[in-house]
Amino acid sequence: MSAASISSDKIVSMPSSPPVAQVQAANEAGPAVAPARPSEPRTPLSEILLAVFKAVFPPVAGIALLIAVWALLAAKGGSIPGPLAVWDAAKVLFADPFYNNGPNDMGIGWNVLSSLQRVGIGFGFAALVGIPLGFIIGRFAFMNAMFDPVISLLRPVSPLAWLPIGLLVFKQADPAATWTIFICSIWPMIINTAVGVQRVPQDYMNVARVLDLDEWKIVTKILFPSVLPYMLTGIRLSIGTAWLVIVAAEMLTGGVGIGFWVWDEWNNLKVEHIIIAIFIIGIVGLLLEQALLLLARRFSYGNS
Numbered sequence: 001m002s003a004a005s006i007s008s009d010k011i012v013s014m015p016s017s018p019p020v021a022q023v024q025a026a027n028e029a030g031p032a033v034a035p036a037r038p039s040e041p042r043t044p045l046s047e048i049l050l051a052v053f054k055a056v057f058p059p060v061a062g063i064a065l066l067i068a069v070w071a072l073l074a075a076k077g078g079s080i081p082g083p084l085a086v087w088d089a090a091k092v093l094f095a096d097p098f099y100n101n102g103p104n105d106m107g108i109g110w111n112v113l114s115s116l117q118r119v120g121i122g123f124g125f126a127a128l129v130g131i132p133l134g135f136i137i138g139r140f141a142f143m144n145a146m147f148d149p150v151i152s153l154l155r156p157v158s159p160l161a162w163l164p165i166g167l168l169v170f171k172q173a174d175p176a177a178t179w180t181i182f183i184c185s186i187w188p189m190i191i192n193t194a195v196g197v198q199r200v201p202q203d204y205m206n207v208a209r210v211l212d213l214d215e216w217k218i219v220t221k222i223l224f225p226s227v228l229p230y231m232l233t234g235i236r237l238s239i240g241t242a243w244l245v246i247v248a249a250e251m252l253t254g255g256v257g258i259g260f261w262v263w264d265e266w267n268n269l270k271v272e273h274i275i276i277a278i279f280i281i282g283i284v285g286l287l288l289e290q291a292l293l294l295l296a297r298r299f300s301y302g303n304s
Contacts, residue, residue, distance in 0.1 A: 081272045089272035103256060104264075111261040112280060115250065118174070118257065119242045122181025126238060130186040131231060134193025135219065138227075144194070151190065159184035159245040163252060173253035180249045181242045188237035196230025197223055232296040239292060243285045 067083050074082035081089075097109035137144045162183045166176030200223060208218050250259025258277060265273040 079271065081275065086272045086275050089270075090276050093273065093276060106256055108258075108261060108277070108280070111256055111258045112284065114256040115243075115246050115258045116284070118178050118250075119181055119239070119246050122178040122246075123185050123239060123242050125178075126182045126185035126242075127189060127235065130189035130234075130238075131193050134190045134231075134234075135197055135223065135227070137190065138194035138197025139219075139223070151187065155187045155191075159241070160248055160252070163249055167253075173255055177246065177249040177253050177255075177257075181246055184245045185238040185242045188241065189231070189234040192230045192234030192237070193227060196227035199230075200226045229296065232292065236289060236292040236296065239288050240285060243281075243288060247281060 070080075071083050074080050074085075093108060097107045099107040100110065133147075137147050159180055163176060163180050166179035167173070170176050170179065204222050204226065205218075208222055213221070246257070247259035247262070250257035251263045254260050254263075258281060262274055262277045265271075265277070
């Protein structure tokens with residue numbers, strides 16, 4: 001076989017170059033555009049309406065059921081005024097909620113603010129004492145063993161049982177009511193904070209021991225972020241208890257406050273105003289709890 005035939009067998013066909021016209025057309029067209037991503041499907045309007053219905057209808061149905069039962073009981077001829085009578089009284093009452101005709105005749109707005117002030121002061125002192133004490137009890141076994149019987153003995157005592165002690169010590173009704181708020185608010189904060197400290201993973205404490213951290217850094221860098229959800233739960237329970245107790249305490253001590261206002265309206269046989277006060281107390285308590293729930297979600301490290 002000749003050399004010419006061998007070389008012809010090894011020839012590989014190469015792709016021909018694109019015509020010049022095609023190259024010029026591609027250059028004029030510019031870079032190729034990537035295909036557009038398909039847009040996400042929109043939620044149908046029916047699904048949106050269904051979600052709104054599921055969120056709104058149950059609470060509205062519950063309130064409507066409450067009003068229906070209330071109207072039925074009032075229609076049976078009892079002494080409880082019906083929803084329409086209470087609504088008319090509420091329009092008159094809230095026409096000027098902040099009038100002031102002296103210490104014994106003030107609008108309902110001033111009474112609510114006075115009660116909130118007492119709750120804020122008593123609750124604030126309880127937080128200043130209860131939260132650090134909870135850290136100490138949870139951190140040190142000796143302190144836990146020392147305070148556990150004291151807390152177990154005093155925590156079940158009714159908050160109103162502490163009111164005479166406050167009157168004996170402070171000689172005035174207002175600080176006595178604040179003292180009652182303090183003593184009933186402190187236990188949930190102590191217990192929840194201590195439990196949170198005790199449930200901090202041991203690995204975290206081992207790392208602190210290896211790094212030779214001082215006690216202040218252990219509290220601020222390790223314990224506080226881990227205990228914060230427990231601490232906020234204790235605060236939420238405490239504020240609910242405080243708002244519950246202040247109404248009963250003010251009924252006994254008198255002065256300006258929503259509890260005293262309820263008792264005074266009972267003495268004046270204004271049952272419509274008592275029912276209005278019940279709704280106000282419930283709404284304020286609900287707002288306080290929801291505010292603390294939002295705070296708990298905001299500072300929850302588990303959700304971040």
